[in-house]
Amino acid sequence: xxxxxxxxxxxxxxxxxxxxxxxxxxxxxxxxxxxxxxxxxxxxxxxxxxxxxxxxxxxxxxxxxxxxxxxxxxxxxxxxxxxxxxxxxxxxxxxxxxxxxxxxxxxxxxxxxxxxxxxxxxxxxxxxxxxxxxxxxxxxxxxxxxxxxxxxxxxxxxxxxxxxxxxxxxxxxxxxxxxxxxxxxxxxxxxxxxxxxxxxxxxxxxxxxxxxxxxxxxxxxxxxxxxxxxxxxxxxxxxxxxxxxxxxxxxxxxxxxxxxxxxxxxxxxxxxxxxxxxxxxxxxxxxxxxxxxxxxxxxxxxxxxxxxxxxxxxxxxxxxxxxxxxxxxxxxxxxxxxxxxxxxxxxxxxxxxxxxxxxxxxxxxxxxxxxxxxxxxxxxxxxxxxxxxxxxxxxxxxxxxxxxxxxxxxxxxxxxxxxxxxxxxxxxxxxxxxxxxxxxxxxxxxxxxx
Amino acid sequence: xxxxxxxxxxxxxxxxxxxxxxxxxxxxxxxxxxxxxxxxxxxxxxxxxxxxxxxxxxxxxxxxxxxxxxxxxxxxxxxxxxxxxxxxxxxxxxxxxxxxxxxxxxxxxxxxxxxxxxxxxxxxxxxxxxxxxxxxxxxxxxxxxxxxxxxxxxxxxxxxxxxxxxxxxxxxxxxxxxxxxxxxxxxxxxxxxxxxxxxxxxxxxxxxxxxxxxxxxxxxxxxxxxxxxxxxxxxxxxxxxxxxxxxxxxxxxxxxxxx
Numbered sequence: 001x002x003x004x005x006x007x008x009x010x011x012x013x014x015x016x017x018x019x020x021x022x023x024x025x026x027x028x029x030x031x032x033x034x035x036x037x038x039x040x041x042x043x044x045x046x047x048x049x050x051x052x053x054x055x056x057x058x059x060x061x062x063x064x065x066x067x068x069x070x071x072x073x074x075x076x077x078x079x080x081x082x083x084x085x086x087x088x089x090x091x092x093x094x095x096x097x098x099x100x101x102x103x104x105x106x107x108x109x110x111x112x113x114x115x116x117x118x119x120x121x122x123x124x125x126x127x128x129x130x131x132x133x134x135x136x137x138x139x140x141x142x143x144x145x146x147x148x149x150x151x152x153x154x155x156x157x158x159x160x161x162x163x164x165x166x167x168x169x170x171x172x173x174x175x176x177x178x179x180x181x182x183x184x185x186x187x188x189x190x191x192x193x194x195x196x197x198x199x200x201x202x203x204x205x206x207x208x209x210x211x212x213x214x215x216x217x218x219x220x221x222x223x224x225x226x227x228x229x230x231x232x233x234x235x236x237x238x239x240x241x242x243x244x245x246x247x248x249x250x251x252x253x254x255x256x257x258x259x260x261x262x263x264x265x266x267x268x269x270x271x272x273x274x275x276x277x278x279x280x281x282x283x284x285x286x287x288x289x290x291x292x293x294x295x296x297x298x299x300x301x302x303x304x305x306x307x308x309x310x311x312x313x314x315x316x317x318x319x320x321x322x323x324x325x326x327x328x329x330x331x332x333x334x335x336x337x338x339x340x341x342x343x344x345x346x347x348x349x350x351x352x353x354x355x356x357x358x359x360x361x362x363x364x365x366x367x368x369x370x371x372x373x374x375x376x377x378x379x380x381x382x383x384x385x386x387x388x389x390x391x392x393x394x395x396x397x398x399x400x401x402x403x404x405x406x407x408x409x410x411x412x413x414x415x416x417x418x419x420x421x422x423x424x425x426x427x428x429x430x431x432x433x434x435x436x437x438x439x440x441x442x443x444x445x446x447x448x449x450x
Numbered sequence: 451x452x453x454x455x456x457x458x459x460x461x462x463x464x465x466x467x468x469x470x471x472x473x474x475x476x477x478x479x480x481x482x483x484x485x486x487x488x489x490x491x492x493x494x495x496x497x498x499x500x501x502x503x504x505x506x507x508x509x510x511x512x513x514x515x516x517x518x519x520x521x522x523x524x525x526x527x528x529x530x531x532x533x534x535x536x537x538x539x540x541x542x543x544x545x546x547x548x549x550x551x552x553x554x555x556x557x558x559x560x561x562x563x564x565x566x567x568x569x570x571x572x573x574x575x576x577x578x579x580x581x582x583x584x585x586x587x588x589x590x591x592x593x594x595x596x597x598x599x600x601x602x603x604x605x606x607x608x609x610x611x612x613x614x615x616x617x618x619x620x621x622x623x624x625x626x627x628x629x630x631x632x633x634x635x636x637x638x639x640x641x642x643x644x645x646x647x648x649x650x651x652x653x654x655x656x657x658x659x660x661x662x663x664x665x666x667x668x669x670x671x672x673x674x675x676x677x678x679x680x681x682x683x684x685x686x687x688x689x690x691x692x693x694x695x696x697x698x699x700x701x702x703x704x705x706x707x708x709x
Contacts, residue, residue, distance in 0.1 A: 032498070051556075100634070100641075100642055101641075102597050102598040102599045102641040102642075103598070103599060103641075104641075105599070105632075105634075105635050105641035105642045106598075106599030106600065106601050106604065106641035107599065107604060109630045109632070109635050112632060112635070113630060113631055113632055113635075116631075116632060117631075128632060128633075128634055129634070130634055130642070130643045130644060130645040130648065131645045131647065131648045132642075132644070132648065133596030133597065133644060133648055133649075133652050134592065134596060134597050134598045134641075136592060136596075136598075138598055139585075139588060139589065139592045139598055140564070141545040141564065142545075142585065142588070143567075143582050143585045143588075143589065144564065144567030144568050144570065144571050144578070144582075145571065145582070145585075145589060145661065145664050145665060145668070146661055146664075147568055147659060147660065147661065147664075148487075148488060148489065149659040149660070150655055150656065150659035150660075150661050153655040153658075153659060154652070154655060157651060157652075157655065161648075187547070191561075195488065195489065195492075198492075199488055201488065202488060208658070209654065209655055209658045209659065212654055212658065213651050213654060213655075215651075260546040260547055260548060261546075261547065263551075264546065264547040264548055264550060264551035265547045265550070265551075267551045303506070303548070304508060304548075305508050305544060305546035305548060307508060307544070308544070309508075309509075309544035309545065309546075310544070310545050311541065311545075311581075311585070312544060314584060314585060314588060315581075315584035315585060317611065319509070319512050319513075319544075321611070322512060323508050323511065323512065323544075327508070327511075354609070354612040354613075355611075355612075357611075357612060357613030357614075357615065358611040358612070358613065386619070387629070387631065388631065390630060391618075392617050392618040392619040392626070393616075393617060393618075394615075394618075395612055395613055395615040395616070413618075413619065416619065416629075417619060417621070419629065420619075420621055420625055420626075420629055423625060423628050423629045424625060424628075428628055428629060428631070429631055430631050430632070430633050431631045431632055432633075434633035437633045437634050437643075438645065440645070440647060441645045441646060441647030441648070441690075442645065442646045442647065442687075442690050443645070
């Protein structure tokens with residue numbers, strides 16, 4: 001700690017009477033202001049000369065024999081994208097291991113089911129299995145229970161499982177590449193990966209844990225070449241998705257709610273594209289919605305969060321409701337005159353969808369359908385609104401959206417209610433062979449063939 | 451008004467309060483724990499007081515909270531102010547990282563707040579215990595299973611403020627969950643089915659990284675409950691391992707490797 005005994009009374013705590021004038025000359029003040037102006041606005045996010053690309057560290061560590069990199073190989077059919085700083089990020093499009101989201105699977109299950117349905121339509125090979133934990137970052141960011149080491153170990157354990165998962169199908173290690181569904185998992189894993197690559201001390205600590213779990217590769221930590229979010233997969237697949245589109249959405253006005261942990265956390269890794277809103281907004285979601293033909297409307301609170309707050313959604317919901325209604329839903333309706341708000345993260349969809357009803361108690365009457373980009377894309381490609389997109393779990397007025405898309409939602413709902421009888425009789429349908437879901441441990445079948 | 455530095459004070463606290471004063475050694479210990487976190491130097495690089503972090507902060511709209519103030523307190527090593535902010539203010543942050551994306555110094559006030567929250571827990575602040583009490587059920591679920599959400603909680607009873615449309619199809623929750631076309635999601639107690647082997651691996655992570663210790667500090671009763679669950683599930687897993695042949699056991703639990 002710095003010795004401050006001789007500076008008592010001279011420091012600036014930034015909150016009130018202790019403030020002291022810096023006594024800058026007009027010239028100095030102009031220079032200071034010019035410096036800030038040069039760094040803020042869009043340039044805030046484009047100071048790439050001051051940002052290291054942790055992938056350089058990663059390749060060096062692999063060269064030094066310290067780590068093994070789970071590479072994106074040709075068989076993963078990667079597509080190149082550009083990130084905020086113009087760096088190249090390769091997005092695998094084939095042989096994907098679904099890293100599920102607890103909030104999506106629990107609250108809005110039509111989110112992952114729509115994604116898997118799209119993959120089925122496009123012939124994408126994937127694995128969804130039970131040997132996966134939550135990233136634990138929702139709990140961490142909400143409560144502070146957890147720490148960098150625990151987050152890193154969870155990350156490395158889950159990604160190691162993705163690496164070895166194909167063994168259950170008699171296929172080689174690295175066959176499946178992890179695709180992260182949750183925006184918070186995505187941001188957290190990228191942040192943790194960066195700290196792992198920067199800190200030998202952290203690597204040493206977590207290596208002991210991973211060794212205990214039998215989760216090292218040749219005695220080394222396994223680090224993924226890229227951490228990939230599903231919205232990035234949708235982004236690079238947008239033209240292939242458009243090719244199977246069956247529903248016209250050109251009359252729809254859509255606003256995008258981009259997720260903070262997707263593009264504000266480790267912003268240098270977020271994908272931007274000069275052809276998507278002139279590269280001024282993160283490209284994912286906007287690109288697929290535009291590719292499908294809907295109009296994406298910019299709005300003044302585009303940059304705001306949803307109000308989820310991690311802790312607040314559980315124990316201080318007044319904040320969550322107020323922020324969601326005042327800064328997002330009301331603006332989307334009254335300023336952008338949008339027909340639908342489309343997101344790409346777990347907590348955002350839940351927050352924006354579930355808090356519209358209670359808003360009325362405070363005279364906030366704006367309403368707008370809230371869906372994820374993959375749900376919107378699946379609907380545009382003819383997915384069943386209830387069997388696949390599972391829209392009955394949405395509290396917002398999704399029926400209005402379906403009607404605008406020309407989908408007879410009442411008939412679809414009646415179909416689904418009839419289908420429930422089949423489910424009750426054990427004749428429910430699945431997107432893949434359920435025997436593939438358990439790859440080891442209790443419940444695992446004998447080796448199954450892909 | 452004169453500057454009123456408190457750095458020379460030996461104690462913090464209201465002199466009229468019955469609360470015991472906090473001595474400087476304890477303040478230094480708390481600050482040292484914050485400062486020694488491996489992330490600290492990466493997340494705090496300076497501060498020009500430009501305030502863009504606070505201008506874009508969602509929590510600052512609704513709470514007496516400013517990420518700029520937090521950064522300034524840390525940057526100036528204002529021990530008393532840091533201690534005070536750790537009582538309540540740090541829990542206002544919504545963890546959106548808008549501040550981090552905007553800061554011209556590449557500070558991350560959101561990450562610094564996480565470090566402060568961890569330290570508040572380590573030191574067993576009563577304020578942290580109070581704030582986290584409603585989180586107990588989430589922690590119970592997450593730590594004992596590896597999955598944060600429980601579909602059987604998604605009911606009108608638990609979420610009255612979500613309105614009447616928790617599900618727009620009137621059918622038993624179990625049936626609706628069974629109608630989700632992903633086999634891993636046909637569950638009620640966890641958002642997806644987590645393999646027992648997977649949960650057991652997570653227990654090792656909790657133990658070896660000090661998470662259970664954190665939990666014990668903040669809520670001893672919850673720690674006891676979770677410890678019992680972990681013991682029972684470990685026994686279940688051992689029973690399963692014993693019931694399998696060598697090959698199956700190897701598949702379930704890879705042999706320990708040398709780090």
